[in-house]
Amino acid sequence: xxxxxxxxxxxxxxxxxxxxxxxxxxxxxxxxxxxxxxxxxxxxxxxxxxxxxxxxxxxxxxxxxxxxxxxxxxxxxxxxxxxxxxxxxxxxxxxxxxxxxxxxxxxxxxxxxxxxxxxxxxxxxxxxxxxxxxxxxxxxxxxxxxxxxxxxxxxxxxxxxxxxxxxxxxxxxxxxxxxxxxxxxxxxxxxxxxxxxxxxxxxxxxxxxxxxxxxxxxxxxxxxxxxxxxxxxxxxxxxxxxxxxxxxxxxxxxxxxxxxxxxxxxxxxxxxxxxxxxxxxxxxxxxxxx
Amino acid sequence: xxxxxxxxxxxxxxxxxxxxxxxxxxxxxxxxxxxxxxxxxxxxxxxxxxxxxxxxxxxxxxxxxxxxxxxxxxxxxxxxxxxxxxxxxxxxxxxxxxxxxxxxxxxxxxxxxxxxxxxxxxxxxxxxxxxxxxxxxxxxxxxxxxxxxxxxxxxxxxxxxxxxxxxxxxxxxxxxxxxxxxxxxxxxxxxxxxxxxxxxxxxxxxxxxxxxxxxxxxxxxxxxxxxxxxxxxxxxxxxxxxxxxxxxxxxxxxxxxxxxxxxxxxxxxxxxxxxxxxxxxxxxxxxxxxxxxxxxxxxxxxxxxxxxxxxxxxxxxxxxxxxxxxxxxxxxxxxxxxxxxxxxxxxxxxxxxxxxxxxxxxxxxxxxxxxxxxxxx
Numbered sequence: 001x002x003x004x005x006x007x008x009x010x011x012x013x014x015x016x017x018x019x020x021x022x023x024x025x026x027x028x029x030x031x032x033x034x035x036x037x038x039x040x041x042x043x044x045x046x047x048x049x050x051x052x053x054x055x056x057x058x059x060x061x062x063x064x065x066x067x068x069x070x071x072x073x074x075x076x077x078x079x080x081x082x083x084x085x086x087x088x089x090x091x092x093x094x095x096x097x098x099x100x101x102x103x104x105x106x107x108x109x110x111x112x113x114x115x116x117x118x119x120x121x122x123x124x125x126x127x128x129x130x131x132x133x134x135x136x137x138x139x140x141x142x143x144x145x146x147x148x149x150x151x152x153x154x155x156x157x158x159x160x161x162x163x164x165x166x167x168x169x170x171x172x173x174x175x176x177x178x179x180x181x182x183x184x185x186x187x188x189x190x191x192x193x194x195x196x197x198x199x200x201x202x203x204x205x206x207x208x209x210x211x212x213x214x215x216x217x218x219x220x221x222x223x224x225x226x227x228x229x230x231x232x233x234x235x236x237x238x239x240x241x242x243x244x245x246x247x248x249x250x251x252x253x254x255x256x257x258x259x260x261x262x263x264x265x266x267x268x269x270x271x272x273x274x275x276x277x278x279x280x281x282x283x284x285x286x287x288x289x290x
Numbered sequence: 291x292x293x294x295x296x297x298x299x300x301x302x303x304x305x306x307x308x309x310x311x312x313x314x315x316x317x318x319x320x321x322x323x324x325x326x327x328x329x330x331x332x333x334x335x336x337x338x339x340x341x342x343x344x345x346x347x348x349x350x351x352x353x354x355x356x357x358x359x360x361x362x363x364x365x366x367x368x369x370x371x372x373x374x375x376x377x378x379x380x381x382x383x384x385x386x387x388x389x390x391x392x393x394x395x396x397x398x399x400x401x402x403x404x405x406x407x408x409x410x411x412x413x414x415x416x417x418x419x420x421x422x423x424x425x426x427x428x429x430x431x432x433x434x435x436x437x438x439x440x441x442x443x444x445x446x447x448x449x450x451x452x453x454x455x456x457x458x459x460x461x462x463x464x465x466x467x468x469x470x471x472x473x474x475x476x477x478x479x480x481x482x483x484x485x486x487x488x489x490x491x492x493x494x495x496x497x498x499x500x501x502x503x504x505x506x507x508x509x510x511x512x513x514x515x516x517x518x519x520x521x522x523x524x525x526x527x528x529x530x531x532x533x534x535x536x537x538x539x540x541x542x543x544x545x546x547x548x549x550x551x552x553x554x555x556x557x558x559x560x561x562x563x564x565x566x567x568x569x570x571x572x573x574x575x576x577x578x579x580x581x582x583x584x585x586x587x588x589x590x591x592x593x594x595x596x597x598x599x600x601x602x603x604x605x606x607x608x609x610x611x612x613x614x615x616x617x618x619x620x621x622x623x624x625x626x627x628x629x630x631x632x633x634x635x636x637x638x639x640x641x642x643x644x645x646x647x648x649x650x651x652x653x654x655x656x657x658x659x660x661x662x663x664x665x666x667x
Contacts, residue, residue, distance in 0.1 A: 077506065102474050102504035103396050108433045110401055126603070138573075140603045140633055155549025156573075157601040161654060164601075164632070181548060184401050210549055213398045236552035239537070239559050240568070247533040247548025247570040249503060250398070255416045260556075277557055279655055 001201025002130030002175040003150070004093055004121070005033075005069065009134040012037040012067035012091070014074055014082045016054055017046075020097075021073035024138055026050055028071075031135040037061035058089040071127065071136050072096045079123060080105035087118035095136045096122030096186070103249075106184050113186065120186025124249070126156035126178035137178065139163075147172015149285060150196035150229070152189060153208035154181055154215075154248070158236055162208060162278045169282040171289075174202040181210075181248030189215045190222055197228050204230040204289050206281060207272075211237035212251045212258045220266040230288035233267045234275045235260045291500045292339045296379050297514045298478075298496035305469040307462055307480070307493045312381035321362030324380040325355040331383040333494075334361040338373040339516060341414075346370040351383060373519045384492045389482035390449050391415050391426075392463060394470040400430040403470065405437070405463065407445050411482035437467040450485075458491035459483065473511060474504025523567070523586045530582035532571055539564025541661050542587040542596040544580070546571050546605045554599050557654065563662040566593045573605060580613030584621055594665035595626045597657055602633025611639040615646060626664035630657035 011028065015021035016038025029035040029050050037053055044056030055061040058070065070086040072079055072094065079098035086094045094113065101123045113120050121128055127137010131144035143160060145167040153159040159178060166173065177192050179185050189207060196202045209216040216235065223231055238260040240246050242253040253259050264274045273288070275281045296314045303309045313324035314337070325332045336348030343349055348370050352358035358380060368375045389412035397404035408426045410418045418425055427448040429441055445463055446456040462483060470478040477499040484492050505512040517525045527534030533548060541558045545551035548570045555565035567587060571579050587596055600610050610631060618627065630651040631639045643650060649664060651657035 076503065100503045102507070103476060103501050104433075104471060104474050104504060107396060107402055111432070111434065138603055143633075153549070155547060157545075157547030157603060158549030158553050160601045160603055160633070161550055161553070183398050184396055208549070210552060215398070218399070234553075236549045236556060238556045239565060240552055240555070241535065241537065244535045244568075245502070245533075246535060246552055246568055249501075251548060251552070276560055277655065278553060279653070 001199055002133055003195040003199050003202070004175060004177065005128045005136045006130045006133040009069045009136065010034050010036045010065065010067050011136060012039060012058060012061045012065070012070045014039045014058065014070055014072045014086065016040055016048060016052065017043050018073055022048065024073060025052060027141070028135050031141040033134045033136065036065040037067050058086045058091065062089045062091065067091065069093045069136060070095070072098055074098055076100035080109040083109045083120060084112050087113040087116040090116070091118060094118055094120045095125060095127050096120060097125060097127060097138060099124040101182070103182070103184055106182070110184070110186060121177060122180040122186060124182045125180035126159065128175065128177050130175045131173050139176070139178070143167055144176065145172035147174065148201060148203035149173050150199065150202035150205045151176040151208070152192040152196070152205065153178055154210050154250070155208055155236065158278070159208055162206065162234060162281050165279050165282050166206070166285065169286070171282065171285050174199060181250055183213060183250035189219045193219055193222060193227065202229060204232065204285060206285065207231055207233045209233065209235045209263055210248070210251050211240050211246065211253050211260050212248070214258065216263040217266045220270045220272065223272060224270040231272045232275065232281055232284040232288060233272050234278060234281055235263045291502055291505060291515055293498055293500060293511070293514045294337050294339065294516060295335065295496055296337055298498040301469055301473055301498060302465065302480070302493055302496050305465045305472065307465040307469070308458070308491055309493050309496065310382040310384055312379050314377055314379055315362065316366070316377050318359045318363035318366065321378060321380050322355040322359030325352060325358035328380065328382045330354055330358070332358055332380050333383045334358055334365060335379045335381060336365050336368065336370060336375040337377040337379055338370050338375050339519065340371045340373055343370055348375060376518070381494070384484060384494060385486050386484045387487045388485040390459070390485070391418070391481045392466055392483050393477070393479035393481065394466055394475070395477050397430055402430040403433060404428055404430045405445060405467065407449055407463070409449050415481060431467070433471070437464055454489060455485055455491060462491060462493060469498070473498065473508060474501045475499060476501040523589055526582070526586050527569070530579065532569060532579060532583055532586070534586055535568040536590070537565050537567050539566045540592055540594040540665055542566045542590065542593040543599065544569050544571060544583045544587065544596065545599045546573065546601065550599065550601060554597065554654065554658070557658045558662065561658050561662055563665065566590055573603070577609055577613030577616055580610055581617045581620065584617040588621055593625065595628065595661045597661040598627065598629045599654055599657055600631045600633070602631065602636060605633065606635050607631040607633055607639035608635040608642060611642040614648065615642070618648070626661070628657050628661040628664060630654060
């Protein structure tokens with residue numbers, strides 16, 4: 001099985017006529033995702049090279065095609081609005097790839113989406129993939145394999161690095177969720193772990209965290225209080241200096257807290273093994289699923 | 291982005307906060323003149339982008355213009371946590387009966403803007419959080435509703451029982467909220483917010499950090515960035531659209547993706563060496579970015595080897611390879627360059643690089659160990 005995206009996904013690509021939107025719409029369709037529509041205000045009526053119909057609004061796209069999932073490749077100044085538009089049109093899952101959205105915009109968009117029953121993944125997310133079923137994002141599909149390991153990560157390419165190791169070792173993935181690198185996200189580590197916890201198709205969870213915030217510590221507490229799946233973790237940023245933003249808006253050790261060391265200690269204290277290098281995740285997964 | 295106290299005070303003043311008048315000066319003589327204009331006593335405050343200025347002796351009271359001139363002479367040129375003081379703020383002093391703390395951040399757990407107040411102001415709020423957390427009230431707010439009157443009452447009653455004082459503090463908290471949301475702040479603090487013996491309330495310090503993602507819509511605030519104390523590599527990186535943080539080691543790294551870049555730094559340490567930097571070239575495979583990245587790394591003469599670690603998703607490995615060859619030519623590269631390229635068009639990239647002096651590696655572990663060995667030779 002899988003969570004969030006799968007054979008039931010009918011995808012609308014917001015920003016489909018832009019460079020990134022267009023490129024990734026083709027990639028997702030080629031992977032086998034059911035890309036049913038695109039939206040670019042003002043470009044409604046045309047079709048993409050792959051024959052995907054483009055609409056002026058998400059509401060029109062939903063009415064015509066029954067789209068139930070949206071992926072957003074819209075420039076940062078307009079991305080939060082795109083999230084709200086999708087939620088308002090009745091889209092159940094919005095995956096926001098766009099990076100650089102002001103936090104102020106996100107704190108307004110989140111309750112707006114929640115009130116309409118919409119789940120948001122991201123922003124600044126590489127997306128969600130259920131290997132063999134659907135790809136909603138920018139991840140390279142070919143490194144993924146179908147299987148029973150759930151992967152949740154704050155990162156993009158680090159996730160690919162770890163997924164590549166897992167796939168090569170025969171540990172396929174149920175679903176990989178990139179929750180995004182921003183400080184305030186629609187679906188956090190706890191939310192993702194809850195989803196995996198309830199998924200029959202997920203046997204174990206690999207959690208890829210990094211410095212900044214205390215999401216990992218809260219995840220460790222959730223595991224301590226009783227979590228139905230085995231977990232393996234990797235935390236990036238052991239060598240990050242305090243007070244510096246390490247690329248991701250959310251990756252900063254502030255006021256002495258949010259260090260990798262604290263997160264690693266929190267996981268080890270509840271019996272979760274933390275890998276020293278990405279490759280070592282495979283050894284841990286082998287142990288906990290064996 | 292950090293901004294100076296004097297810029298934060300100007301923002302707070304714009305939003306109606308009770309900020310005492312002040313003048314920014316760069317010379318002792320001007321400090322004396324400012325003190326004369328404002329009326330003594332004044333406080334002379336070092337303007338550098340670090341905390342703990344008071345403890346370091348960078349904040350001094352002056353009762354006369356002559357004293358202000360002397361204090362300014364002492365503080366200007368002082369080094370505080372590695373930063374040299376080039377400007378001081380001369381501000382009208384207020385008598386202090388009590389110091390409060392008021393601040394706002396975006397809370398990652400509740401995913402809402404959050405206001406925090408404490409009757410224990412004038413000290414490091416993180417210290418208060420550690421030793422007496424019950425002295426801090428944290429209130430998550432709702433952007434749609436703004437700061438609502440019942441919330442203002444909740445916050446002020448935590449600080450004071452005096453109606454007149456509560457009214458002024460309440461107005462200050464409203465101004466703090468409006469300023470925080472209005473300028474796309476990620477942090478806004480008044481520490482301390484003081485009560486004077488005459489019953490008036492003043493914001494005698496101001497700290498605002500701006501959300502980098504919000505700068506595009508505040509051109510005048512973006513212009514306040516002070517790069518004087520910034521590592522020139524970090525300034526150059528920002529201009530080139532890269533993320534760069536200078537560290538102390540000898541293995542330079544160029545990586546696509548912040549998480550992978552951090553993991554690369556960590557792995558260098560894991561295998562016994564020290565990373566020279568963090569550098570994320572992001573998702574684009576633009577050869578100009580690769581060139582810019584190499585240039586920035588090569589400024590650092592302690593770098594003995596460079597490791598390129600690219601996992602191609604959107605990034606095209608062949609573009610990166612071309613960029614590396616171009617860079618090597620343009621910059622006359624003399625130190626070893628280890629290249630690990632995986633993903634989109636990786637085999638094309640390997641072909642392009644074969645027959646060059648660049649050292650190839652298939653896995654991240656191999657690449658890191660290769661770079662460390664090459665640096666030692």
